[in-house]
Amino acid sequence: xxxxxxxxxxxxxxxxxxxxxxxxxxxxxxxxxxxxxxxxxxxxxxxxxxxxxxxxxxxxxxxxxxxxxxxxxxxxxxxxxxxxxxxxxxxxxxxxxxxxxxxxxxxxxxxxxxxxxxxxxxxxxxxxxxxxxxxxxxxxxxxxxxxxxxxxxxxxxxxxxxxxxxxxxxxxxxxxxxxxxxxxxxxxxxxxxxxxxxxxxxxxxxxxxxxxxxxxxxxxxxxxxxxxxxxx
Amino acid sequence: xxxxxxxxxxxxxxxxxxxxxxxxxxxxxxxxxxxxxxxxxxxxxxxxxxxxxxxxxxxxxxxxxxxxxxxxxxxxxxxxxxxxxxxxxxxxxxxxxxxxxxxxxxxxxxxxxxxxxxxxxxxxxxxxxxxxxxxxxxxxxxxxxxxxxxxxxxxxxxxxxxxxxxxxxxxxxxxxxxxxxxxxxxxxxxxxxxxxxxxxxxxxxxxxxxxxxxxxxxxxxxxxxxxxxxxxxxxxxxxxxxxxxxxxxxxxxxxxxxxxxxxxxxxxxxxxxxxxxxxxxxxxxxxxxxxxxxxxxxxxxxxxxxxxxxxxxxxxxxxxxxxxxxxxxxxxxxxxxxxxxxxxxxxxxxxxxxxxxxxxxxxxxxxxxxxxxxxxxxxxxxxxxxxxxxxxxxxxxxxxxxxxxxxxxxxxxxxxxxxxxxxxxxxxxxxxxxxxxxxxxxxxxxxxxxxxxxxxxxxxxxxxxxxxxxxxxx
Numbered sequence: 001x002x003x004x005x006x007x008x009x010x011x012x013x014x015x016x017x018x019x020x021x022x023x024x025x026x027x028x029x030x031x032x033x034x035x036x037x038x039x040x041x042x043x044x045x046x047x048x049x050x051x052x053x054x055x056x057x058x059x060x061x062x063x064x065x066x067x068x069x070x071x072x073x074x075x076x077x078x079x080x081x082x083x084x085x086x087x088x089x090x091x092x093x094x095x096x097x098x099x100x101x102x103x104x105x106x107x108x109x110x111x112x113x114x115x116x117x118x119x120x121x122x123x124x125x126x127x128x129x130x131x132x133x134x135x136x137x138x139x140x141x142x143x144x145x146x147x148x149x150x151x152x153x154x155x156x157x158x159x160x161x162x163x164x165x166x167x168x169x170x171x172x173x174x175x176x177x178x179x180x181x182x183x184x185x186x187x188x189x190x191x192x193x194x195x196x197x198x199x200x201x202x203x204x205x206x207x208x209x210x211x212x213x214x215x216x217x218x219x220x221x222x223x224x225x226x227x228x229x230x231x232x
Numbered sequence: 233x234x235x236x237x238x239x240x241x242x243x244x245x246x247x248x249x250x251x252x253x254x255x256x257x258x259x260x261x262x263x264x265x266x267x268x269x270x271x272x273x274x275x276x277x278x279x280x281x282x283x284x285x286x287x288x289x290x291x292x293x294x295x296x297x298x299x300x301x302x303x304x305x306x307x308x309x310x311x312x313x314x315x316x317x318x319x320x321x322x323x324x325x326x327x328x329x330x331x332x333x334x335x336x337x338x339x340x341x342x343x344x345x346x347x348x349x350x351x352x353x354x355x356x357x358x359x360x361x362x363x364x365x366x367x368x369x370x371x372x373x374x375x376x377x378x379x380x381x382x383x384x385x386x387x388x389x390x391x392x393x394x395x396x397x398x399x400x401x402x403x404x405x406x407x408x409x410x411x412x413x414x415x416x417x418x419x420x421x422x423x424x425x426x427x428x429x430x431x432x433x434x435x436x437x438x439x440x441x442x443x444x445x446x447x448x449x450x451x452x453x454x455x456x457x458x459x460x461x462x463x464x465x466x467x468x469x470x471x472x473x474x475x476x477x478x479x480x481x482x483x484x485x486x487x488x489x490x491x492x493x494x495x496x497x498x499x500x501x502x503x504x505x506x507x508x509x510x511x512x513x514x515x516x517x518x519x520x521x522x523x524x525x526x527x528x529x530x531x532x533x534x535x536x537x538x539x540x541x542x543x544x545x546x547x548x549x550x551x552x553x554x555x556x557x558x559x560x561x562x563x564x565x566x567x568x569x570x571x572x573x574x575x576x577x578x579x580x581x582x583x584x585x586x587x588x589x590x591x592x593x594x595x596x597x598x599x600x601x602x603x604x605x606x607x608x609x610x611x612x613x614x615x616x617x618x619x620x621x622x623x624x625x626x627x628x629x630x631x632x633x634x635x636x637x638x639x640x641x642x643x644x645x646x647x648x649x650x651x652x653x654x655x656x657x658x659x660x661x662x663x664x665x666x667x668x669x670x671x672x673x674x675x676x677x678x679x680x681x682x683x684x685x686x687x688x689x690x691x692x693x694x695x696x697x698x699x700x701x702x703x704x705x706x
């Protein structure tokens with residue numbers, strides 16, 4: 001199901017909506033103090049995961065959050081002081097960024113790269129940012145393949161210890177240089193320099209679900225500030 | 233459609249890469265560029281798709297090239313790219329996206345095509361080229377053959393008038409070549425103009441209208457198809473061309489197996505992430521024997537040799553030398569693999585050091601002998617990456633010999649080689665066999681297997697069929 005949604009036209013959320021949601025959630029997380037609000041936010045996000053068909057991930061996040069809460073409120077008070085001191089900061093920060101990680105995961109799992117790039121293009125991000133980003137993301141897996149081959153070769157050549165780090169660089173740099181040259185040639189013969197505005201075979205459209213997500217996000221933000229005003 | 237008028241070109245000022253080329257190609261013609269490696273075939277393709285002069289620094293170009301009504305030197309590359317599609321040799325470095333759908337649409341998106349027209353065009357492309365199995369895939373799960381098919385399809389989607397193909401089959405197996413052949417037929421039927429530079433010729437014999445033979449940057453002669461096909465084998469070999477016929481595999485005579493030093497693979501089974509790649513693979517290879525491993529892309533040939541070399545784990549079964557089962561570590565020590573891309577296995581800053589790394593420090597005399605045998609002694613202080621492709625391959629083999637490993641594995645040693653180089657590799661491998669190495673060759677190249685192997689093993693899905701091609705199995 002996840003795989004399907006990754007490649008077929010209908011993504012769970014419009015990438016722009018997802019990015020906005022990430023922004024809103026970040027604001028909420030760093031502006032609020034209330035446990036209830038945080039709890040509500042995580043619950044809503046888990047709901048979103050389930051709606052997108054990410055049952056397993058949703059469940060893991062739910063258990064993870066529960067675990068952090070239990071740790072903080074039930075284990076630490078009775079645990080030895082040193083243990084609590086050690087992990088208290090870690091857990092409270094982990095809890096703090098938890099919702100952001102959830103939205104990030106949602107984006108990675110359900111929105112293919114080309115949709116994100118298209119979203120950035122729609123928002124008029126500079127080409128100078130988009131092209132390197134897309135090339136980098138495309139090139140990393142290639143490098144991983146290359147490194148695999150080089151390591152195999154080293155095993156058969158008895159390269160060991162410190163020589164390894166050096167030995168891996170020489171073939172890697174040359175392969176990177178060659179690839180860059182060939183990739184460049186392929187790109188120009190596919191018209192990358194065409195000044196005409198680029199079009200896309202996929203179209204981004206805000207649907208009801210996108211509006212709902214953003215609305216819910218906004219409600220949380222408002223709730224945060226309303227609570228804050230109440231506190232003052 | 234294409235007019236090359238008195239063109240000379242050199243990459244740097246030292247020597248002319250191309251000398252006085254004149255060629256006129258009619259619309260709808262399919263023209264083959266053939267000749268030995270380094271004869272200037274690729275350079276001619278670059279003249280037409282505009283990489284020369286637009287993407288080449290310091291080159292000097294005389295004469296004019298007109299393609300699809302545009303003077304190449306005076307037209308921007310993106311304008312040329314609408315009418316002239318190019319497919320290159322290396323399927324790994326022609327991609328800009330991580331999924332196949334995006335890649336297929338990439339060139340059209342660059343042109344600014346409307347989404348409606350684009351969708352229609354993509355649908356047609358998938359139907360006409362029968363690419364259903366390539367849709368919605370991640371590029372990194374595709375084999376080399378599939379990637380090349382996709383690269384071709386993304387050009388096809390642009391619907392150019394001229395196709396410039398530079399050794400498109402160098403990394404393809406027989407099946408993929410058959411598919412590629414059908415795709416070229418489709419292009420011909422549509423009246424597209426095709427210029428193809430190739431070493432492997434057998435699949436093109438029905439398709440080409442003319443063949444252009446090049447030597448040392450000069451266009452020596454132009455043959456019609458009938459003239460070209462009428463070449464005797466002798467004449468063809470003299471010109472350095474690969475076979476014109478799709479040969480069935482036939483084994484050359486094989487030596488008797490010696491009973492000592494036998495590599496035995498028994499009931500081998502390999503899995504990737506829990507799914508079985510092959511199972512019950514058993515065979516023997518004797519010392520001094522050359523055995524080819526065939527099979528289509530994706531049946532696990534490379535997995536098999538990686539497992540034999542101890543680079544991959546076996547699930548079941550055993551690999552033994554001389555009746556003595558070997559652990560993975562031991563196999564690492566006994567095997568040497570000459571990889572398809574030898575750039576991955578050269579690590580040092582000079583040819584000599586590269587050899588020392590394999591041989592250990594105190595065997596200078598031996599290193600010298602081996603380097604002389606491989607015709608590399610004159611290059612002993614040269615950086616390995618500055619060598620030519622063939623020299624790098626020889627250096628890798630030399631390292632294997634120096635390391636004293638008994639079992640030598642060659643992974644696609646002839647991809648993209650012309651006749652002379654292929655024969656040179658074959659000669660080298662035979663000499664190694666005479667020195668009693670156990671030799672395994674993974675290759676798609678039937679012509680090459682025919683001229684070097686004693687017998688072949690065909691790997692099919694889920695089992696190894698020791699097809700009897702003159703095989704003297706134990």
